[in-house]
Amino acid sequence: MQILEHQDEFRESLLSWYRREKRDLPWRRTSNPYYIWISEVMLQQTRVDTVIPYYERFVEKFPTMSALAEAEEEELLKQWEGLGYYSRARNLQAGVREVVENYGGSVPANRKEISALKGVGPYTAGAVLSIAYGIPEHAVDGNVMRVLSRLLIIEEDIAIPRTKKIFEKVVMDLIDKEDPSSFNQGLMELGATICTPKPRCLLCPVRDFCAAFLEGRQEELPVKTKKTKMKITPVASVVIRNEQGQWLLRQRPAKGLLANLWEFPMIELTDDEPLHDKMRAQYGIELHHCKALINFKHVFSHITWELQSYLAELSSMTTIPDDAQFFTEEEVEALPKPVPVIKIWNEIKGNA
DNA sequence: AAAACGGGGAC
DNA sequence: GTCCCAGTTTT
Known part of the structure; x- marks a missing residue:
């Protein structure tokens, strides 16, 4: 099924924009799977600007998986102090220890094995696989769901867990097989800088492909029922x-x-x-x-x-x-x- | 499916 | 105040 007309042109517009405009972030200067892994865990529910100084200090303190594997929990938590969701740090260390002990220190390069690591869910698995290894795997986060819900006018409620499967399927159909890293990061970069909750469509490199923009409905998407009783x-x-x-x-x-x-x-x-x-x-x-x-x-x-x-x-x-x-x-x-x-x-x- | 799990920035 | 962010785990 063809979910988008002019797929090739869409990919080319997104990729050329990303390669031209991407922000210079610390974890974009490496392809070390361990470093990519660290960055992706820190970026869970956390903004780029917040993560940058933590990432820099963390890789300096624990430059290798062995270094992190051997660290005391108190030392680990001190590095994570102020970043929040502290189980991320413990799970990352547990996952790294699994890699050191069971995979000879090499982060698994397939979804089944990497997903079995502590703290590695569907998003982080796809992000590390595509960014560090160049494997065409989906990495669907909040940005990607927002971008694709507009691009294709997908009106399912993104607050419902099973809705994410729709977007994962869409990504696997759209993803650039030659450069899945830039494709996935391009979607996220677009969501973070242009296709924001309040979209800046006049700056968008793929607005000509966007069904929501065509109908002037970009502000209505994505559909998300919220409900937090604080x-x-x-x-x-x-x-x-x-x-x-x-x-x-x-x-x-x-x-x-x-x-x-x-x-x-x-x-x-x-x-x-x-x-x-x-x-x-x-x-x-x-x-x-x-x-x-x-x-x-x-x-x-x-x-x-x-x-x-x-x-x-x-x-x-x-x-x-x-x-x-x-x-x-x-x-x-x-x-x-x-x-x-x-x-x-x-x-x-x-x-x- | 829903709740638990931090903290901060943008509006 | 509200939203939500490069989500995962537990219940």
Whole structure:
């Protein structure tokens, strides 16, 4: 089935535009599958401008798969600090370890095997295969669905998982067999710079092929039902300093939100029970001279923390929880911490 | 199929 | 405020 008239001309217009206009990005200066892999994982749900400095530091710190395979998780998370979706980092390391142990250090060059690696889903598999190895495989992300939904007027709801299969099929039909890397990246580059949610069609190199532009319907596509009921959670974070001037940090659980990152002991404020009682009940900590620090909101993808923070002294008689310990200022700096915790820490240091 | 999973930039 | 970003995993 021919899904698009003038397929060859479309490919040529897209590819010549991409080769002429593509941004000079760090991961476009290499074809090392490991580096491409790193970049694609970092770019999941994350903008290019945010990723660039993280990518540069990461490949400098872990220049080989062996280096990453041997790294401590704390060191890994410190490199990822502030980038979000921290399971990406753990999954990347797990995947790299699989490659080192089971594939002799060579990233698999077929969809079946590469997709079996931790953290490598349908998009990342296709991206690494096409960009690093030049294999004609689909790499369908949000950009590609937006571009193709307009190009072909595909009105299926892109919020529904099975809709992506439609676009994967379209890409496999359209993809340039000679340069699948530039084709896939060209679609994404177009979506990121021209065919944006608010499209700039007058700059588009393929508008003559675009069914939505022809009908003036580009603003209506893609169709996406949204629905996020944001949950609001009031929390209190207590910064505790002992008589030696050390700070009490707790490591978050290994699963769930901000897994394994460090924080000042945090309490969910579900009822109107006093903070002191909750600290005693949940942590066995007795607070003295509790002073209010700063209050702010922190928005995650599905939760908003309404966060209160306090500075308190700890009585020397109290036992501390076994998932928490005291750290010097230098040690606190070195621990991987989520952004709201860093914000509190900066407030502490500013007051000192 | 839906929810969980971070953080920031653009409007 | 809303949207959504070079998505994947878990439930």
